[in-house]
Amino acid sequence: xxxxxxxxxxxxxxxxxxxxxxxxxxxxxxxxxxxxxxxxxxxxxxxxxxxxxxxxxxxxxxxxxxxxxxxxxxxxxxxxxxxxxxxxxxxxxxxxxxxxxxxxxxxxxxxxxxxxxxxxxxxxxxxxxxxxxxxxxxxxxxxxxxxxxxxxxxxxxxxxxxxxxxxxxxxxxxxxxxxxxxxxxxxxxxxxxxxxxxxxxxxxxxxxxxxxxxxxxxxxxxxxxxxxxxxxxxxxxxxxxxxxxxxxxxxxxxxxxxxxxxxxxxxxxxxxxxxxxxxxxxxxxxxxxxxxxxxxxxxxxxxxxxxxxxxxxxxxxxxxxxxxxxxxxxxxxxxxxxxxxxxxxxxxxxxxxxxxxxxxxxxxxxxxxxxxxxxxxxxxxxxxxxxxxxxxxxxxxxxxxxxxxxxxxxxxxxxxxxxxxxxxxxxxxxxxxxxxxxxxxxxxxxxxxxxxxxxxxxxxxxxxxxxxxxxxxxxxxxxxxxxxxxxxxxxxxxxxxxxxxxxxxxxxxxxxxxxxxxxxxxxxxxxxxxxxxxxxxxxxxxxxxxxxxxxxxxxxxxxxxxxxxxxxx
Amino acid sequence: xxxxxxxxxxxxxxxxxxxxxxxxxxxxxxxxxxxxxxxxxxxxxxxxxxxxxxxxxxxxxxxxxxxxxxxxxxxxxxxxxxxxxxxxxxxxxxxxxxxxxxxx
Numbered sequence: 001x002x003x004x005x006x007x008x009x010x011x012x013x014x015x016x017x018x019x020x021x022x023x024x025x026x027x028x029x030x031x032x033x034x035x036x037x038x039x040x041x042x043x044x045x046x047x048x049x050x051x052x053x054x055x056x057x058x059x060x061x062x063x064x065x066x067x068x069x070x071x072x073x074x075x076x077x078x079x080x081x082x083x084x085x086x087x088x089x090x091x092x093x094x095x096x097x098x099x100x101x102x103x104x105x106x107x108x109x110x111x112x113x114x115x116x117x118x119x120x121x122x123x124x125x126x127x128x129x130x131x132x133x134x135x136x137x138x139x140x141x142x143x144x145x146x147x148x149x150x151x152x153x154x155x156x157x158x159x160x161x162x163x164x165x166x167x168x169x170x171x172x173x174x175x176x177x178x179x180x181x182x183x184x185x186x187x188x189x190x191x192x193x194x195x196x197x198x199x200x201x202x203x204x205x206x207x208x209x210x211x212x213x214x215x216x217x218x219x220x221x222x223x224x225x226x227x228x229x230x231x232x233x234x235x236x237x238x239x240x241x242x243x244x245x246x247x248x249x250x251x252x253x254x255x256x257x258x259x260x261x262x263x264x265x266x267x268x269x270x271x272x273x274x275x276x277x278x279x280x281x282x283x284x285x286x287x288x289x290x291x292x293x294x295x296x297x298x299x300x301x302x303x304x305x306x307x308x309x310x311x312x313x314x315x316x317x318x319x320x321x322x323x324x325x326x327x328x329x330x331x332x333x334x335x336x337x338x339x340x341x342x343x344x345x346x347x348x349x350x351x352x353x354x355x356x357x358x359x360x361x362x363x364x365x366x367x368x369x370x371x372x373x374x375x376x377x378x379x380x381x382x383x384x385x386x387x388x389x390x391x392x393x394x395x396x397x398x399x400x401x402x403x404x405x406x407x408x409x410x411x412x413x414x415x416x417x418x419x420x421x422x423x424x425x426x427x428x429x430x431x432x433x434x435x436x437x438x439x440x441x442x443x444x445x446x447x448x449x450x451x452x453x454x455x456x457x458x459x460x461x462x463x464x465x466x467x468x469x470x471x472x473x474x475x476x477x478x479x480x481x482x483x484x485x486x487x488x489x490x491x492x493x494x495x496x497x498x499x500x501x502x503x504x505x506x507x508x509x510x511x512x513x514x515x516x517x518x519x520x521x522x523x524x525x526x527x528x529x530x531x532x533x534x535x536x537x538x539x540x541x542x543x544x545x546x547x548x549x550x551x552x553x554x555x556x557x558x559x560x561x562x563x564x565x566x567x568x569x
Numbered sequence: 570x571x572x573x574x575x576x577x578x579x580x581x582x583x584x585x586x587x588x589x590x591x592x593x594x595x596x597x598x599x600x601x602x603x604x605x606x607x608x609x610x611x612x613x614x615x616x617x618x619x620x621x622x623x624x625x626x627x628x629x630x631x632x633x634x635x636x637x638x639x640x641x642x643x644x645x646x647x648x649x650x651x652x653x654x655x656x657x658x659x660x661x662x663x664x665x666x667x668x669x670x671x672x673x
Binding site: 048049050052053054055058059062063114115116124126132133134135136137157178206208209210211212213214217218219249250256259260261313314315316317319320323324326327328330331332490 | 571587588589590591592608609610611612613614615627628629630631632633634635636638640649651653655661663665667668669670671672673
């Protein structure tokens with residue numbers, strides 16, 4: 001069908017599938033593989049780029065960071081993640097994930113991933129939880145397996161813009177094909193959202209030409225969070241922001257230096273400072289921030305003195321995951337053995353694979369919207385997932401969705417819902433004037449978050465008064481974002497991405513305001529409440545959008561040994 | 570940090586356009602690839618690895634320490650060759666066996 005008011009011939013197609021997977025990254029691809037191997041159900045994977053290199057694994061990955069090594073049990077991994085997050089985790093989610101870490105690793109190896117083994121054929125470990133791999137081609141390996149699966153259709157360059165939800169039951173989703181200029185109406189009995197976390201909310205480390213040289217994929221805009229928030233899904237722990245400690249400028253990983261060659265964090269005086277602050281993920285960032293604040297910056301990872309052989313191995317390791325760092329060493333004319341590597345904290349991200357932000361799910365990864373499942377970085381309560389944890393969650397969500405659709409079939413998406421979303425897209429295409437473009441509003445949003453919601457500018461700190469200002473300013477930007485124009489569907493996608501980020505920003509601000517304590521330095525550094533408050537805040541901060549306002553819900557911790565089920569929606 | 574596409578070398582095969590995780594590369598009316606949104610590049614080098622004629626180069630912006638060197642790759646069997654061309658034209662070549670794990 002064609003719309004009579006079309007500009008640029010936007011067409012529309014309607015497709016019915018059994019299970020729709022939104023996002024063809026790590027978790028989404030594995031969910032598709034799981035369904036194909038366990039059923040003959042029809043699956044559509046919608047990916048706004050191309051699954052060969054989309055998502056977090058585009059450049060590759062240097063190690064598998066979540067594996068149960070010999071002598072350890074899944075509960076050890078749960079305990080580690082719980083400690084790192086100062087208890088604000090869902091132990092049921094961590095345990096069910098941890099139980100699958102090793103089987104998904106074996107599967108990856110079968111698919112073709114190179115994993116280092118010793119002479120006895122056992123995986124060689126790095127530290128307590130890591131495996132050494134050649135992960136440059138990990139995403140093409142996963143993508144190829146998906147493309148070869150029966151009953152799986154991949155729609156590349158189709159960006160999902162909204163769920164269709166009626167009476168808290170998902171019926172499918174709407175998308176725009178940025179290359180085929182088509183509006184997609186996708187009916188499904190169950191939907192798995194696997195769109196990743198949110199980058200680009202805060203002003204980045206290098207806001208100029210290299211603004212996208214960031215830790216997390218700049219193309220992960222928090223779409224899954226925002227679509228869920230708007231549809232009334234309950235969300236958890238958005239106040240546990242993630243800030244990565246990275247190599248300065250290139251924002252390349254530091255773990256390879258710290259764990260690979262044993263490089264210690266030192267300040268400008270050459271003192272090893274990490275013991276002063278503790279070794280959790282947030283404490284490592286905080287220590288670096290504080291050393292700088294107290295005049296002992298810059299801070300480094302001490303690589304001077306490593307061997308020439310280690311120099312070469314490091315340069316190769318970085319080519320396999322963050323080639324810009326190797327290029328940086330070459331540009332500077334000095335190897336890591338000749339100069340320490342300066343480190344800095346990134347801007348904050350919202351990412352459920354590292355911290356615990358995301359959908360409030362039950363043990364099956366079912367969200368509070370019936371028929372909607374979440375896996376990977378969009379799913380909350382289960383930090384430290386990394387690659388293998390995202391695969392495990394993709395598997396859990398896929399099996400649960402398969403079980404669900406046995407006796408649950410969704411009604412077709414309502415015509416009025418279709419009309420509303422097509423009109424919205426045409427609205428952007430037909431508008432001839434706008435006050436500001438997406439780039440200007442994105443920059444304004446990042447400046448607000450940087451200044452008033454604990455960005456790099458304020459050393460990640462904030463006060464309640466600042467958060468109030470941030471919320472007012474983001475609300476204003478949301479109003480301005482209604483009046484935008486686009487020349488094609490890629491520009492329409494940029495408008496939706498901006499709006500998604502603004503929606504996520506408002507939730508982040510509301511969550512930061514609700515947790516009146518400082519449980520994690522830097523990640524949520526509340527200057528009005530600088531201490532940890534176990535009396536009142538050994539709780540989850542959850543939220544739900546009701547009538548356009550964010551309602552905060554405090555929930556008691558789910559204790560180890562019990563499985564959480566949704567009961568009170 | 571971003572990429573450059575040498576139009577004289579480009580054969581318009583579209584592989585770089587297809588793989589870009591940001592949908593930043595387009596094919597122009599001249600049937601050559603170009604990067605439409607250079608500042609939006611994440612630096613993942615996926616496009617560089619696809620190019621069959623070495624027309625793409627990855628480089629660091631001056632804001633993060635770039636001094637004019639550029640990087641491209643060539644696949645030779647199991648070997649992925651990473652070639653850095655420095656500003657003075659000299660080359661540094663690193664061979665990585667894709668069947669071997671990282672040491673670190």
